[in-house]
Structures are given as structure tokens and as C-alpha cells.
Amino acid sequence: xxxxxxxxxxxxxxxxxxxxxxxxxxxxxxxxxxxxxxxxxxxxxxxxxxxxxxxxxxxxxxxxxxxxxxxxxxxxxxxxxxxxxxxxxxxxxxxxxxxxxxxxxxxxxxxxxxxxxxxxxxxxxxxxxxxxxxxxxxxxxxxxxxxxxxxxxxxxxxxxxxxxxxxxxxxxxxxxxxxxxxxxxxxxxxxxxxxxxxxxxxxxxxxxxxxxxxxxxxxxxxxxxxxxxxxxxxxxxxxxxxxxxxxxxxxxxxxxxxxxxxxxxxxxxxxxxxxxxxxxxxxxxxxxxxxxxxxxxxxxxxxxxxxxxxxxxxxxxxxxxxxxxxxxxxxxxxxxxxxxxxxxxxxxxxxxxxxxxxxxxxxxxxxxxxxxxxxxxxxxxxxxxxxxxxxxxxxxxxxxxxxxxxxxxxxxxxxxxxxxxxxxxxxxxxxxx
Numbered sequence: 001x002x003x004x005x006x007x008x009x010x011x012x013x014x015x016x017x018x019x020x021x022x023x024x025x026x027x028x029x030x031x032x033x034x035x036x037x038x039x040x041x042x043x044x045x046x047x048x049x050x051x052x053x054x055x056x057x058x059x060x061x062x063x064x065x066x067x068x069x070x071x072x073x074x075x076x077x078x079x080x081x082x083x084x085x086x087x088x089x090x091x092x093x094x095x096x097x098x099x100x101x102x103x104x105x106x107x108x109x110x111x112x113x114x115x116x117x118x119x120x121x122x123x124x125x126x127x128x129x130x131x132x133x134x135x136x137x138x139x140x141x142x143x144x145x146x147x148x149x150x151x152x153x154x155x156x157x158x159x160x161x162x163x164x165x166x167x168x169x170x171x172x173x174x175x176x177x178x179x180x181x182x183x184x185x186x187x188x189x190x191x192x193x194x195x196x197x198x199x200x201x202x203x204x205x206x207x208x209x210x211x212x213x214x215x216x217x218x219x220x221x222x223x224x225x226x227x228x229x230x231x232x233x234x235x236x237x238x239x240x241x242x243x244x245x246x247x248x249x250x251x252x253x254x255x256x257x258x259x260x261x262x263x264x265x266x267x268x269x270x271x272x273x274x275x276x277x278x279x280x281x282x283x284x285x286x287x288x289x290x291x292x293x294x295x296x297x298x299x300x301x302x303x304x305x306x307x308x309x310x311x312x313x314x315x316x317x318x319x320x321x322x323x324x325x326x327x328x329x330x331x332x333x334x335x336x337x338x339x340x341x342x343x344x345x346x347x348x349x350x351x352x353x354x355x356x357x358x359x360x361x362x363x364x365x366x367x368x369x370x371x372x373x374x375x376x377x378x379x380x381x382x383x384x385x386x387x388x389x390x391x392x393x394x395x396x397x398x399x400x401x402x403x404x405x406x407x408x409x410x411x412x413x414x415x416x417x418x419x420x421x422x423x424x425x426x427x428x429x430x431x432x433x
Contacts, residue, residue, distance in 0.1 A: 026057035034065065042072040060085075060092050067099060076103045094123035098132050105135075110268040114234070137272035137303055148432050151188030156401070156426025158183060162418055163217045176418075179213040183424065198230040203242070220247040234265045254284040254291060272303040282322070290334055293322035309347045316340040324368065333366040333379060352393035360385040370413065381416060383409040399428050 033048025049066045067082030080103050086096035101116030113135075120132035161178045187205040203225040210218045225242030239261040246253045260278035267273050276299040284291040301314035318338040325332040344358040362383040369376040389403040402425040409418050 024055060026052040026055035029055060030057060030062065030065070033069075037065070037069060037072075042069055045069045046073060060089050064092065064095070067096075071099065071103065074106075076107055079103055094120045094125065094128055094132075098123075098128060098135075101132070101135060105269070114266055114268065118234075135270060136266040137270045137305075149188050149190040150430075150432030152185065152428055152430055154183075154185040154401075154426060154428040156183045156185075156424045157181075158422060158424030158426075160211070160420070160422050162420035163211060163214055164420070177214045177217070179211045179217075181209050181211045183207070183209045183426070198228050201227045201229060201238075201240075203227065216249045218249050220250075221245070236264050238262050252285045253288065254282055257281045257283075260297075270305045274301040274303065275299065290323050290325035290332075293320065293335065295320050306345075309345050311346075312342070312344040314340075314342045314344075316342075320367075329371060329374075331368065331371040333368045333370060335367040336364040336379075336381075337367065338362055338364040354391045354393070356387075356389045356391075358385075358387045377413060379411060379413050379416065381409055381411045383407060397430050399430070401426060401428060 029048050029052040033045045033052065036042075036048055037045035046066070046069045049062060049069060052062060053066070063082045063085040067079045067086075070076070070079035070082060080100060083096040083099045083103070086092035089096075097116040098120035101113045101120060104110070104113035104116060117132045117135045121129050121136065123129045123132065157180070159178070159180050163177050163179060185205070185207050188203070190202045192200045192202055203223070205221070205223040207221040208219070222245045223242060225240060227238050227240030229236070229238045231237070241257070241259045244256040244258070246255075258278050258280040260276060262274070262276040264272055264274040276297075278295075278297040278299075280295040280297070282291060282293055282295060296317075296319040298317045299314065300316075301312055303310070303312050305311070316339075318336070318340070320335045320337070322335045324334050340360060340362045342358060342360045344356065346354060346356045348354050360383075362381070362385075364379075364381040364383070366379040369378045385405065385407050387403060387405040389401060392400045394400065403423070405422045407418070407420040409416065411417050
């Protein structure tokens with residue numbers, strides 16, 4: 001709150017007309033109080049603001065300034081009284097609600113704090129709305145304007161120590177080939193009915209990765225999705241469908257048609273609970289027809305602040321029912337039940353730098369035993385993923401990034417054991433912010 005409060009007080013002071021200096025001049029007393037506040041002399045600021053009121057000043061700016069000063073002095077009841085004066089002032093009410101939310105948090109009344117933050121999140125000031133929604137734990141990024149498309153363009157160079165045969169590396173394994181790659185990503189979002197109570201949203205993405213030395217693994221992915229959003233009390237809900245198409249070396253690999261629903265809600269003290277379920281139909285090309293089938297996916301995530309770090313703890317359950325591969329007496333299952341646990345931590349550092357670390361653990365058990373050379377063996381895999389990413393924001397839109405990811409898969413069938421490391425760096429452009 002410190003930087004926001006200080007900026008608002010300086011702005012208020014700059015917009016006031018310059019008064020003649022007088023001991024009985026409330027505006028002079030007010031300006032001196034603002035200077036004291038900026039210098040961190042909150043007792044002097046309090047006395048100055050009270051003097052301005054005693055001399056006849058009665059403005060919303062003075063109520064805000066006194067409220068901010070009482071807050072700094074931890075006189076929360078007095079601060080709430082001052083901010084409460086602004087609730088019937090349209091130009092000030094959202095800012096008042098935000099500050100009343102901060103006070104309620106300090107007093108241990110999270111339900112009251114969430115009520116005020118929810119009211120402040122409707123502010124036409126996007127920065128204030130973002131602060132309020134972040135206090136509710138709903139957003140880590142400023143909200144885009146709904147009437148314009150938003151998205152990301154990214155270009156990166158990298159090296160892959162063990163190129164995957166497909167995006168389903170957990171199922172199919174890897175190639176044991178290494179190579180440099182060039183990756184381009186374009187992703188966007190457009191609200192088709194931005195002002196509706198239940199807005200309709202169009203999502204799209206294009207991913208291209210080319211390996212100059214092992215071009216048979218060149219990958220292209222396309223995604224198009226249509227979703228509807230709504231709010232129900234404290235819940236933010238969305239549901240819809242998407243189509244993902246993947247091409248390997250220019251040839252069709254698979255299409256995935258998915259229906260899904262997601263829900264999230266604040267649960268106090270900046271924490272959020274997110275839940276989701278998706279049903280997918282996978283249609284693979286003739287060469288990989290054994291991957292054709294169904295997938296159920298159930299997700300849950302707990303998002304919480306830990307000091308200055310944003311943490312996510314999550315669990316995903318995948319239940320697959322694929323055709324599997326049967327050739328004579330030999331059989332291979334491609335229908336795993338997979339349990340996935342993840343921990344992710346994000347932290348903003350000085351200099352517009354963000355660091356993100358993520359750890360995942362996957363345990364997969366395949367439905368039916370493999371049969372090979374007269375032996376029956378059930379495939380079980382334990383996979384660990386560690387990823388680190390750093391982003392340096394150059395300005396509002398441009399950023400540089402670097403990331404490192406490492407996978408280790410330990411399988412009961414040795415042919416599916418692998419290690420893989422990918423490093424990549426590049427530049428990205430955010431539009432519509």
C-alpha cells in the first residue's frame with residue numbers, strides 16, 4: 001500500500017492550487033502534512049491533516065490522506081472511519097473499499113476484507129482493480145481490457161538433449177537424438193461478448209518447433225477453444241471446448257477434442273482454490289492408431305502467498321482408455337492411470353525480474369500387462385520434472401526469458417527409462433496489456 005498511497009497523495013497535492021502561505025491556511029497545513037507523510041513522519045502528518053480539518057478543510061482528499069496516515073500509525077479504527085466517509089463518493093468509493101479491505105485484513109477479519117476487495121475489483125481503474133483481484137488471489141497479472149484481443153508472441157532458441165517422439169513423451173518415450181531447435185509461439189484471447197454477464201471467449205494458439213539437424217521431429221501444434229465465463233457468488237466459473245491438432249515432420253499426428261469446466265474461488269488471506277474436470281477424445285493418425293481413445297482429467301490446485309512468493313500446490317488425475325497396440329501374441333498398453341503432483345513458486349525481484357521454479361512428480365500405471373517374448377510385465381513409470389525460468393521485463397510489452405527443464409523417467413520396462421534436458425532463451429512480446 002505504501003507506494004500507491006504515496007503516489008496518490010503527491011498527485012492530490014500537485015492538483016491543488018498554490019495557496020498563499022499563512023498560519024491559518026488549511027491548504028498550507030495540508031501540503032506540509034503531505035510532505036511529512038512522504039518523509040515517513042506520520043505523527044507530524046496526522047497533526048497537519050487534523051489542523052487542516054480544524055481550519056475548515058473538508059474534502060475527500062483530506063479524508064483519504066487522514067485514513068492513510070491513521071493506517072500507517074496502526075490506528076485501524078480511525079483509518080476505517082476516514083475511508084468510510086468516501087464510500088458514497090463515486091470517484092473515491094473503489095479506492096476506499098480497497099483500503100478498508102487492507103484494514104480488515106490487518107484486523108483478522110478476512111471475510112470482511114474479501115467483501116471490500118470484491119467491491120474494489122469493479123473499479124474502472126485497471127491498476128486498482130488488479131490490486132484488488134490480486135488481494136483476492138485471483139490474478140497474478142493485470143487484467144486486460146476485454147474489448148481488445150490480448151496475447152503473447154514468443155521466439156526462442158534452444159537445445160534438447162533427447163528429442164521426444166511426440167508431445168506424449170510420457171507414453172511413447174524419446175528418440176535418443178539431440179539437437180538445437182528454433183521455437184515460435186503465438187497465443188491470443190478475444191472476448192466475443194465483452195460486456196455480457198456471461199462473456200464468451202475465443203482462445204487460440206500456434207506452436208512451431210524446428211530441429212535443423214533432426215528435422216523428422218519438427219513439431220507444429222494448433223489450438224482453438226471457445227469458453228464461457230460467469231461469476232456465482234465468490235466462484236469464477238468457465239466451461240467450453242477446444243480442439244488441439246499436432247503435426248510431426250509435416251504429417252498429421254493426432255487431434256484432441258476436449259470439453260472442460262473450471263472453477264476457482266478465494267478462500268481467504270490471498271489464497272485461491274481452483275478445480276477442474278476435462279473429457280478428451282484423442283484421434284491419432286493411422287500410424288499411431290493405438291493412441292486413439294479417451295482421457296478423463298481431474299485437477300485441483302491451492303494457490304497461496306508465502307511472504308513475497310506466490311506458491312501453487314496441485315494434483316492432477318489422468319485416466320486413459322486407449323486402443324493399445326496388439327500384434328499377434330504381443331501387446332503393449334498405452335492407457336495409463338497417472339497421478340501428477342506439482343509445486344510451483346513465483347517471485348518478483350528488483351529490476352523487473354521474475355523467477356519461477358516448478359517441480360512435478362508423475363506416477364503412471366498402465367492398465368494391462370505388456371506381453372513380449374512370452375513374458376507379461378505391467379508398466380509403471382515414475383517421472384520427475386524440474387524447471388526453472390527467469391523473465392526480465394524490458395517495458396510494458398517486451399521481455400527476455402531463459403529456462404531450463406530436466407526430466408528423469410524411471411520405468412519398470414527399461415526401454416522407457418530416459419533423461420532429458422532442454423535449455424531455451426528468447427524474447428516475448430505481450431500485446432493488449
